[in-house]
Amino acid sequence: MKNEAAISSGAPALLAAIGHTPLVEIPLVREVASGTRLFAKLESVNPGGSIKDRPVARMLTRAIAAGRFAGGRRLLDSSSGNAGISYAMLGAALGVPVTLVVPGNASAERLQRIRSHGAELILTDPVEGYDFAIRHTQRLAAEQPDRYWYCDQYGNADNWQVHYEETASEMLEQLASYTGAAPDALVAGVGTGGTLTGVARRLRERGTKLHVAAVIPETFPGIEGLKPLGHPGDIVPALLDQSLIDERIGVTLDEALAMSRRLALHGLFVGPSSGAFVHGAIRLAASGRYRSIVTVLSDTGERYVSTGMWKPGDVQG
Numbered sequence: 001m002k003n004e005a006a007i008s009s010g011a012p013a014l015l016a017a018i019g020h021t022p023l024v025e026i027p028l029v030r031e032v033a034s035g036t037r038l039f040a041k042l043e044s045v046n047p048g049g050s051i052k053d054r055p056v057a058r059m060l061t062r063a064i065a066a067g068r069f070a071g072g073r074r075l076l077d078s079s080s081g082n083a084g085i086s087y088a089m090l091g092a093a094l095g096v097p098v099t100l101v102v103p104g105n106a107s108a109e110r111l112q113r114i115r116s117h118g119a120e121l122i123l124t125d126p127v128e129g130y131d132f133a134i135r136h137t138q139r140l141a142a143e144q145p146d147r148y149w150y151c152d153q154y155g156n157a158d159n160w161q162v163h164y165e166e167t168a169s170e171m172l173e174q175l176a177s178y179t180g181a182a183p184d185a186l187v188a189g190v191g192t193g194g195t196l197t198g199v200a201r202r203l204r205e206r207g208t209k210l211h212v213a214a215v216i217p218e219t220f221p222g223i224e225g226l227k228p229l230g231h232p233g234d235i236v237p238a239l240l241d242q243s244l245i246d247e248r249i250g251v252t253l254d255e256a257l258a259m260s261r262r263l264a265l266h267g268l269f270v271g272p273s274s275g276a277f278v279h280g281a282i283r284l285a286a287s288g289r290y291r292s293i294v295t296v297l298s299d300t301g302e303r304y305v306s307t308g309m310w311k312p313g314d315v316q317g
Helices: 011-016 027-031 053-065 082-094 108-116 130-143 157-178 194-206 253-264 272-285 301-307
Strands: 023-025 037-042 074-078 098-103 120-124 148-150 185-189 211-217 247-251 292-297
Touching: 011 082, 023 157, 027 037, 027 272, 037 157, 037 272, 053 082, 053 157, 074 082, 074 130, 082 098, 082 108, 098 108, 098 130, 108 120, 108 301, 120 130, 130 148, 157 194, 157 292, 185 194, 185 272, 194 211, 194 292, 211 272, 247 272, 253 272, 272 292
Parallel strands: 037 292, 074 098, 074 148, 098 120, 185 211, 185 292, 211 247
Antiparallel strands: 023 037
């Protein structure tokens, strides 16, 4: 790690700004279930623009405390983009050099943000898929242990624990003011598995009948940040506790984008994974079995302008 003088004077305030995000109610659910209320944590207000600030802050600060960067070692990890931004941003503030392996089809905005913080980027062939980026990162870590400390967001327990201790606790406290009770269902996706595992474990302690639905994207073209799972050779994140999942809901990219555009007409400018979660939550609500459902709006829609998802078109609110 660099010397203490390299740590930004703004680092404590930046870390303090992470979390404590608003819980917003999404009225679209009333179209299919008038008796169901849908709530979501608005994670785009984190300083890095996504929910990934939470686990990255925990993993990075604990790694610093443990002396992982002694001798100038660099933090190494793979990311689809959002965690990469968090690593780059917080690494710059805390004086930690960062190397990230990212699939080449990550949106231009994500790549530009990572570069702006001074992180080193290694881009992999997008045709090879996201798991290829993970395997490439593992090879680098094994081949150059003196150069890199591999953070491994897919296997680092600090990832799910921060969602158990903070994200879920915030949900419960905020929901108490809306409904006076824990939610009946949780809808989430699997990137690293940290959010689903941590939040579901905490919420299930409050309500053993909690229904957990995992949103699963199609293999191609997929949805940025979400793993399709269930296919031969897929890397299943070590953090993911699959025993928590009661139901898997398939969502296409077109469905996710359409829902993101609808949410924008209600003032919520979010990315495609958020659209996928809300689409899945509304499908779940249509059963009429749940009085309250909670999910997350993972990141900001500004991160996807270059992908064309916000091109003008007819959208029904």
